Amino acid sequence: MGKSQKKRNMRRHNPMRVPDSHLPKGLASASSSSSKTGAILPIIQKIESLDPQERKWACVAVSSLIYNDPSTRRLLQGKNIVGTLIGCLTDSEEEVVVEAVGALRNLCIDGGYDICAEMYNKQIIAPLQTFIPKISSTLSQYIEAPKTAPENAQKVVYEFADNVITILWCLSETSNKALNAVNQLALMNFLMAFLTYRDKLPLATVTSAAQCLYVLTDDNQPAIDEVRINFSHISCLLDIAKSHGADVNGKGKSEERAATLSVLASGILRNLAPIPPPSAAAHLDLDKDVLLPILVPVISSVSLLEASGAVQQLLHNKREEPSIERASAGHAPKSDHKSETELELERIETKLRSIQLALEILTGVCATLPDPDEAGEDERDDEPEEAEGAVDEPPADDEMALDEAPQPPPPAPQSSSFLPTLLEPLLSLIQPTPLSFPPPDGPSPHPPTTSVLSAIHTAALECLNNAFLSLAAHPSPAVAADVVAGRRVWDEVWRALGAAGTQGGPGQERRMEMWEIAVGVLWGVGVVWSGLIVPQEEQVQILIQLCDSKSDAAVRVKCIGTLESLAQHPESIDANRVISAYFLSLLPTSTAPSPAGTEPMLQALSAIIDIYSDENKVYDVNFRQGKYLDVLTGAVEGVRKAVKAIDRKKEGGRELRRRGEEVRDNLVEFIKYRRQLGL
Known part of the structure; x- marks a missing residue:
């Protein structure tokens, strides 16, 4: 079964705060949907002015205009604001450079991948590279003699460093090309300096440095090696992680950032694992001794429903506040x-982003629970089956595994040891709130909150997905005996899906993402408590419809796997008949291929063999009365053709071909076995 793994081309901690996929494409639509179209031309004119004060004002105005306003951001982007601001990074006036960096930072945060890619393509790395030694030199002076510069001058430098x-x-998460370019800057010592001197620097700047370190050490060997070789770096990260934010004095947002810093340090340590000796961290069970004691309280610290309610009340209050003009021509805002x-x-x-981050790290903890290794799989392939054609174990799903998945660090604690601790907060965090998704007819009333809430739901589901698929691969008798817990998880996942709904279209992508991840959770639960989950007719139909509606083979495979577990409930003969009939409809014939595609077809075929491997089951009556043996016999030639057509040269093709040959052989043997029974 496929666990959710991290991949470099997928953002793990997404700094993009305002989703804008609901907006139509093109400058014309951006112009018509923006309320600030008239302010664009003056900004473009002033940013190219000979007067440095006007250039500075224009850079600040960009930040003000794009704040939670994707239409205006797109309109500015169409006017080459990115290229213009990058040009300002070499301005002769220092204040213009500072404000241009701030505007570019805000564009990164609010604009996401497209703008970051545009910045990289327009050579932003070159001017940024010149800032690194200047920032290091200035900060060294401030740290050694903090009273040598006025407080406002220090503030400017700290904010400038934060923005850079x-x-x-953000660039590091844009593409492999951008990541490689950032790697060339050798930033690790530069970034670690902020963490080392955290007590003398603003918490916001230190946290940004930790965020950058977390991203750069995520499956990125050059950065990992650069940090690992310095044992003082490891000690510093361990101290921050274990502090739980306790060493930072402050209230409100400072406390939230301190907690985030502790979580980030935990994540960086996990990225660096295994820690080499003689570091003290090398002798720790990092997951058990460091990560779980830090992360579980974080994900348990907030009720999402209460947070959503608080945001709605604040939005109501904000509407009643007097309007504050963010930018005007008369002064620099x-x-x-x-x-x-x-x-x-x-x-x-x-606070919510820290929960999202903690969940992402926990997803990794669950993902590295031991999988069957390749040797083990080969050994099973060579072993004789207990009954001819019988398939006693859940099918291996190597085709679902990500080829680029990194080698796991030392085994984490078995899932059964920490799952009870995680289960309650995770089941709470998957439940949508009124602000979790945009309404069908437009944007969210507060896009940043919607963005983080939906990210939390999907991250919590990823944790559950990995935990239960791990348990499915490594059965725990103690967990399997707790049928009440299994049924509760099943019901809570369906409750979350019911609240998420199936609204499609631009801006609603997170709803569908929840479904796609949740069906993996259901599959894992179904395997752990195989035959113990009572199939509901409505749920069976929804899973069939989801399978039919998706083009993604991996999602279809998960739907089929979930249905297979439901079909094995011994008393549910009608549900077994419906599910098995659906599986048979996915099989090829000698003249027609499978309507579902090769990979889902193989999963359905393997499921049929598994379900009816024991002729003594009550529901085996469906196999006999439905003449399933004739249908399977008629599918043999089509299965052979489909397996032969699998291209080993394509990504995952080698594993899928091996899997297909195994299922094909099992089918032939299963048919022989059922014929010999004479039933």
């Missing part, structure tokens, strides 16, 4: 000028 680091963090309501909204978002 955030841009590098402050990019950090925010009302108390806005600050409280940001505090809640920061």
Whole structure:
């Protein structure tokens, strides 16, 4: 079964705060949907002015105009604002450079992949590279003699460093090309310096450095090696992780950032695992001794329903506040000028982002529970079957595994040892709130909250997915005996899916993502408690419809696997008949291929063999009365053709071909076995 693994081309901690997939494409639509179209031309004119004050004002105005406003951001992007701002990074006036970096940082945060890719293509790395030694030199002076510079000058440098680091963090998650370019900057010592001197630097800047480190050490060997060789770095990260934010004095947002910093340090340590000796961390069970004691309290710390309610109340209050103009031609606006309501909204978002981050790290913990190794699989392939054609174990799903998945660190604790601790908070975090998804007819009333809430739901489902698929691969008698727990997880997942709904279209992608991940959880639960989950007619039909509606073979395979587990409930003969008839409809004939595609077809065929491998089961009556043996016999030639047509040269093709040959052989033997029974 396929666990959710991290891949470099998929953002693990997504800094994009405002999803804009609901907006139509093109400049015309951006212009018509933006309320600030008239402000664009003055900004473009002033950013190219000979007057440095006007250039500075224009850079700040960009930040103000794009704040939670994707239409205006797209309109500016169409006017080459990215290229213009990158040009400002070499401006002769220092203040213009500072504000241009701030505007580019905000574009990264609010714009996501497209704008980051555009920045990389327009050579932003070159000017950023020149800033690194200057920042290092200035910070060294401030740390050694903090009173040598005015407080406002220090503030500018700290914010400038924060913005540069955030841009590098976002670029690192844009593409492998951008990541390689950032690797060439050898940033590890630079970034670790912020963590080392965290007590003398602003928490926001330190946290940004930790975010960048977390991203750069995520399955990126050059960065991992650069940090590993310095044992003082490991000690520093361990101290921060174990502090749980306790060493930082402050209230409100500072407390949230301190907690986030502790979580980030935990994540960086896990990225670096295994820690080489003689570091003290080398002798720790990192997951058990460090990560779980830190991360479980974080994911248990907030009720998402209460957080959603608090945001809705703040939005109501905000509508009643007097409007504050963020940018005007008369003066340079402050990019950090925010009302108390806005600050409280940001505090809640920061807290929720720390939960999202903790869940992402926990997903990795669950993903590295031991899988059957290749040798073990080969040994099973060579072993004789107990009964001819019988398939006693759940089918191996190597075709679902990601080819690029990294080698796992030392085994984590068995899932059964920590699953009870994780189960309650995870089941709570998968439940949608009123702000979890945008309404069908437009954007969310507060896109940042919607973005993080939906990310939390999917990350929590990823944790459950990996935990239960791990248990399915390594059965725990103690867990399997707790049938009440299994049925509760099953019911809670369906409750979450019912609340998410099936609304499709632009801007609703997270709803479908929840379904696609959740069906993996259901599959794992179904295997762990095989034959013990009572199939409900509505759920069976929904799974069949989901399978038919998806083009993604992996999602179809998960639907089929879930249905297979339901078909094995001994008293549910009618459900068994419906499910097995559906599986048979996915099989090829001698003249027609499978309507579902090769991979789902193989899963369905393997499921039929598994379900009816024991002729003494009550529901075997369906096999006999439905003349399934004739249908399977008629499918043999089509299965052979489909397996032969699998291209080994394609990604995952070698594993799928091996899997197909195994299922094909099992089918032939199963038919022989059932014929010999004479039933």
